[in-house]
Amino acid sequence: MGIRERLSGNEAVAYAFKQINPDVMAAFPITPSTEIPQYFSSYVDNGEVDTEFIAVESEHSAMSACIGAEAAGVRAISATSSCGLCYMTEMLYVAASDRLPITLAVSLRALSGPININNDHSDAMAERDSGWLMMFAETNQEAYDNMLQAMRIGEAVGLPIMCCQDGFITSHAIENIELEETETVRKFVGEYEPKHYLLNKDEPMSVGAYATPVYYMEAKRLQAQAMKDAIGVVKSVGKEFGELTGREYGLIEKYEMDDAEIAVVIIGSSAGTAKEAIKRLRAKGVKAGLIKIRCYRPFPAEEIAEALSGVKAFAVMDKSDSYNAHCGPLYADVTASLYAAGKAFPTGINYVYGLGGRDVRVESIEKVFGDLAEIVKTGVTGETQRYLEVRE
Numbered sequence: 001m002g003i004r005e006r007l008s009g010n011e012a013v014a015y016a017f018k019q020i021n022p023d024v025m026a027a028f029p030i031t032p033s034t035e036i037p038q039y040f041s042s043y044v045d046n047g048e049v050d051t052e053f054i055a056v057e058s059e060h061s062a063m064s065a066c067i068g069a070e071a072a073g074v075r076a077i078s079a080t081s082s083c084g085l086c087y088m089t090e091m092l093y094v095a096a097s098d099r100l101p102i103t104l105a106v107s108l109r110a111l112s113g114p115i116n117i118n119n120d121h122s123d124a125m126a127e128r129d130s131g132w133l134m135m136f137a138e139t140n141q142e143a144y145d146n147m148l149q150a151m152r153i154g155e156a157v158g159l160p161i162m163c164c165q166d167g168f169i170t171s172h173a174i175e176n177i178e179l180e181e182t183e184t185v186r187k188f189v190g191e192y193e194p195k196h197y198l199l200n201k202d203e204p205m206s207v208g209a210y211a212t213p214v215y216y217m218e219a220k221r222l223q224a225q226a227m228k229d230a231i232g233v234v235k236s237v238g239k240e241f242g243e244l245t246g247r248e249y250g251l252i253e254k255y256e257m258d259d260a261e262i263a264v265v266i267i268g269s270s271a272g273t274a275k276e277a278i279k280r281l282r283a284k285g286v287k288a289g290l291i292k293i294r295c296y297r298p299f300p301a302e303e304i305a306e307a308l309s310g311v312k313a314f315a316v317m318d319k320s321d322s323y324n325a326h327c328g329p330l331y332a333d334v335t336a337s338l339y340a341a342g343k344a345f346p347t348g349i350n351y352v353y354g355l356g357g358r359d360v361r362v363e364s365i366e367k368v369f370g371d372l373a374e375i376v377k378t379g380v381t382g383e384t385q386r387y388l389e390v391r392e
Contacts (some may be wrong), residue, residue: 002180008172014037016148017077018182019185032109033079072198075103075192078102078105082109100160118357119357142294157226265293270319270360276365277369318350354388
């Protein structure tokens with residue numbers, strides 16, 4: 001039986017960390033993720049966890065400390081946002097290449113400049129090729145649930161994992177949430193038993209050694225294989241979590257897609273706004289649907305191709321821009337998935353939206369569906385990359 005509570009997304013993540021009781025947390029404050037280490041440090045002070053809390057001088061140092069701890073054979077966690085995530089970049093790549101399953105909470109926020117503290121996905125998307133597993137939450141409940149599954153997933157394949165939620169929209173907003181009993185959580189997550197670690201006196205080893213061309217490519221190929229292997233792990237852990245809690249998770253969520261003729265592909269909290277728009281449109285007889293990407297790395301290419309196979313037109317919603325004069329990052333991944341599947345392409349367009357916290361209303365998403373309906377009616381695609389709710 002779950003515990004009913006009302007928590008912000010940040011507090012829900014911190015509470016999940018408390019229930020897991022990791023060995024080390026190293027963190028440096030940055031809006032809007034500051035509350036996560038703040039809440040967690042109070043658990044440390046109160047003796048509610050056995051965690052060693054390391055107050056560092058920067059986000060680069062936070063990830064460095066996590067790398068050292070995880071390499072030594074213990075569970076390490078951190079939290080950050082925006083420019084703090086960028087400041088970690090060098091060490092994010094090191095953590096992934098060293099195959100260290102660190103868990104990182106990210107409250108998503110726009111990157112500078114111009115300076116902005118509101119939500120978009122530019123920080124996470126800047127790190128999409130760093131080799132980290134990446135999960136996104138729509139709600140506070142999902143932020144909590146993702147965190148409970150994250151360590152199982154990362155440790156199973158030997159890769160670090162970041163759990164992302166939208167800054168302020170979920171990180172600070174309070175919602176009803178169902179928590180699991182701590183004993184249940186710890187049994188589900190299990191103990192961390194690394195096969196190789198620095199403090200094992202019976203197996204001298206190095207971590208992060210220099211790799212010449214003779215070894216480097218094989219190391220990266222194994223890293224890439226771990227990402228592929230994670231697809232099955234995400235599914236199995238999500239299914240087991242569903243059997244335990246009644247809340248099952250996969251790589252994607254399909255909403256009203258059984259007979260959808262037009263659809264949006266979206267990520268994060270805006271999925272909730274899109275679902276409300278679809279409810280309104282369905283009431284008018286419009287066959288609209290939605291695909292929400294929960295697991296962004298590994299990318300659910302086969303699931304996306306299958307889900308879009310029956311639609312006539314779709315829009316991919318990017319809350320960041322790649323500045324490539326072509327499309328946003330999510331659109332690139334989605335269309336590559338369709339091409340790889342070798343199927344006939346439905347018509348796809350890309351919307352960049354919500355940058356720097358620009359408000360996205362139900363009416364905004366209804367406009368996207370209206371554009372898709374016009375494309376289906378006329379057969380004219382027009383511009384493939386568009387900007388939603390911007391003063392041109």
